[in-house]
Amino acid sequence: MDHPAAEPPKPDSSPADPLPSPGTAEAARLDALHELGLLETAPEERFDRIVALARVIFEAPMAAITLIDADRQWIKAAAGMEAGVAVARDYSPCHYTVQHPGPLVIADTRSVDRVADMTVVGQGIRFYAGQPLTAPTGERIGSLCIMDTVPRRFTAGQQQILAELGQLVEWELAATDELAVAAAAQRALVPVGTAPVPGYELAGRCTPARRADGSYFDWRPAGGRVQLQVADVVGVGASAAVIAASVRILLQAVIHDSDHRRATSRAAEGIGALLGGTDTFVIAFAATLDPATGAVTYVLAGPGMAMVLGADGSHHRLASSGPSLGLSAAYGTAGEVRTTVVDPGQTLLVLGDGFLDLDADPDSQKRLDQTLGEVAERYRGGLGVHEAVELATAWAPITELRCSAPIMLDLDNTLVDRRGAFTTWARDFVAGLDGDSSDLEWLIAADQDGYRPRAELAVLIRQRFHLNTPVPDLVDSLRHELLERIEAYPGVLKALETLVEKGTALVVVTKGNVAQQMHKLRRTSLLRYSPQPVISEAVGAKKPDRLLFETALSQAGYRPEHSWMVGDHPMTDMTGAHQVGIRTGWVSHHEAWPNTWVPEVTAPTTKDVLEHIMATDIPR
Numbered sequence: 001m002d003h004p005a006a007e008p009p010k011p012d013s014s015p016a017d018p019l020p021s022p023g024t025a026e027a028a029r030l031d032a033l034h035e036l037g038l039l040e041t042a043p044e045e046r047f048d049r050i051v052a053l054a055r056v057i058f059e060a061p062m063a064a065i066t067l068i069d070a071d072r073q074w075i076k077a078a079a080g081m082e083a084g085v086a087v088a089r090d091y092s093p094c095h096y097t098v099q100h101p102g103p104l105v106i107a108d109t110r111s112v113d114r115v116a117d118m119t120v121v122g123q124g125i126r127f128y129a130g131q132p133l134t135a136p137t138g139e140r141i142g143s144l145c146i147m148d149t150v151p152r153r154f155t156a157g158q159q160q161i162l163a164e165l166g167q168l169v170e171w172e173l174a175a176t177d178e179l180a181v182a183a184a185a186q187r188a189l190v191p192v193g194t195a196p197v198p199g200y201e202l203a204g205r206c207t208p209a210r211r212a213d214g215s216y217f218d219w220r221p222a223g224g225r226v227q228l229q230v231a232d233v234v235g236v237g238a239s240a241a242v243i244a245a246s247v248r249i250l251l252q253a254v255i256h257d258s259d260h261r262r263a264t265s266r267a268a269e270g271i272g273a274l275l276g277g278t279d280t281f282v283i284a285f286a287a288t289l290d291p292a293t294g295a296v297t298y299v300l301a302g303p304g305m306a307m308v309l310g311a312d313g314s315h316h317r318l319a320s321s322g323p324s325l326g327l328s329a330a331y332g333t334a335g336e337v338r339t340t341v342v343d344p345g346q347t348l349l350v351l352g353d354g355f356l357d358l359d360a361d362p363d364s365q366k367r368l369d370q371t372l373g374e375v376a377e378r379y380r381g382g383l384g385v386h387e388a389v390e391l392a393t394a395w396a397p398i399t400e401l402r403c404s405a406p407i408m409l410d411l412d413n414t415l416v417d418r419r420g421a422f423t424t425w426a427r428d429f430v431a432g433l434d435g436d437s438s439d440l441e442w443l444i445a446a447d448q449d450g451y452r453p454r455a456e457l458a459v460l461i462r463q464r465f466h467l468n469t470p471v472p473d474l475v476d477s478l479r480h481e482l483l484e485r486i487e488a489y490p491g492v493l494k495a496l497e498t499l500v501e502k503g504t505a506l507v508v509v510t511k512g513n514v515a516q517q518m519h520k521l522r523r524t525s526l527l528r529y530s531p532q533p534v535i536s537e538a539v540g541a542k543k544p545d546r547l548l549f550e551t552a553l554s555q556a557g558y559r560p561e562h563s564w565m566v567g568d569h570p571m572t573d574m575t576g577a578h579q580v581g582i583r584t585g586w587v588s589h590h591e592a593w594p595n596t597w598v599p600e601v602t603a604p605t606t607k608d609v610l611e612h613i614m615a616t617d618i619p620r
Helices: 022-036 045-057 156-174 178-188 239-254 260-275 364-378 385-395 418-432 437-450 454-465 471-483 492-501 514-523 546-556 570-580 606-617
Strands: 062-068 072-079 085-088 104-106 127-134 140-148 215-222 225-234 281-290 295-301 305-309 315-317 338-341 347-351 407-409 506-510 564-567 583-587 601-603
Touching: 022 062, 022 140, 045 062, 045 072, 045 140, 045 156, 045 239, 045 260, 127 156, 140 156, 156 239, 215 239, 225 239, 225 347, 239 260, 239 281, 260 281, 260 295, 347 385, 418 437, 418 471, 437 454, 454 471, 471 514, 492 506, 492 606, 506 546, 546 570, 564 570, 564 606, 570 583, 583 606, 601 606
Parallel strands: 407 506, 407 564, 564 583, 583 601
Antiparallel strands: 062 072, 062 140, 072 085, 104 127, 127 140, 215 225, 225 281, 281 295, 295 338, 305 315, 305 347
């Protein structure tokens, strides 16, 4: 990935998650670490796989997952160094990595005074990059790091890859069982939005046959080109989705390498680190598109299908590069890099092996080839990418295996009782100031159900109660103390679990500060059902702006009319989604509907709305 070089980041000075005093914050961090029960435990394959992959991707001699205790580091997993051991807390810079939310990159350890005397530096380590790891409740409890014996540059693209590997570790930390990890991995495999490519359109769809599948597609810009991936992990059990997430990161890291032989060699080494000792293999299409020329450089490993449909009614299949990834060593080849060109008016269509497996007929590929050829003939003049996706999906004969309609979900007062949490906080706050019921009523009204900016509310509170407390301190109190009272509504988690088991994609779409909303999602265990929420601060728009809903639609990979939005606010949630063409489910909380148009579903609680959607729109 060709990105400009990134300077070693300075300690993050941006606002972090609201926290209590330093002593209390460290105590909470240690409680979260100890709750995981991973200290003093033996190495595990689920973590070993990630550090082995990191070592290959970054071509670093050492990679490790460390957990930072009160006075020591526990090396939970490592490649190139010893694992399953305790070392002093100041053994490596991982001690500093947990102190701020962003990655810690030290290009030359000898040039940074605070780490120059550390043990690993004395042992010859000159480069360090660490990604902080958070517990399910949001505390930073460890680091995924790579180290080298020579100074290095670490690009912005490499930092992003390290962050994605860190997310794999966090899924493992958060999950209570293997299937939960796999479900989180599967949902996160869907790309967020489309890569803007001048002169080209992109569209894709993934229809997992089970809650956790090993299929995915991906696209992303890279140095003026576009990376494209379609892959299927062929394996038994829930681990297929987790391996697929790892494969995506690996291919993303190596596909940009201009030395094609080197790229395929690195990919083979990484696949070996992931799949060694198993019967699993990967069928993959990995390519780079040059928008200026239409040139596509690709590897098609295994029996997948890629085809160019011409505007003149012609079609041709792309040649295979060799056996599936993971089987290459047995066949004595790492796969041949090939090229093709997609000219104006042509459509490149790539189908995963799982799609072809939907039909047990051994002649299914031949028949599909013939069918798509007929499609190309029928759509002379060019077939749009959205039409191609719809036609290909419609061809699949086993419709009950498709994902049910995705559901977008508001967070505050839909999934979590934000109103109740604020009322509880306000009651305690007023009581502490010897206020009365009128003060409580005023404070609840002034909050405007969370829509009033926190700083503005803090100013009003100072005036009402004649306080000398600085506004920033009041804002911190509002945020932190409210977060500690947030709970999911009764029945919500069970309903979401049922939807995920049925293959439904869930995307939380919420307004607010990223750190605050993510804390709510972690605290309530909702993040496991929607690992890639759409948050207004990150998108740069607020509901009812259609951009938030369109971002969520792109993430789910569906069109508006195939999707649902569930929320409590008639304007920001319901009208916003309705204007985009999304079906709506209103959580009324026993209020009357105020608009002239009517949502498709109305019920007093979120649980009731979700159960109605499941009863009418979700395959059994």
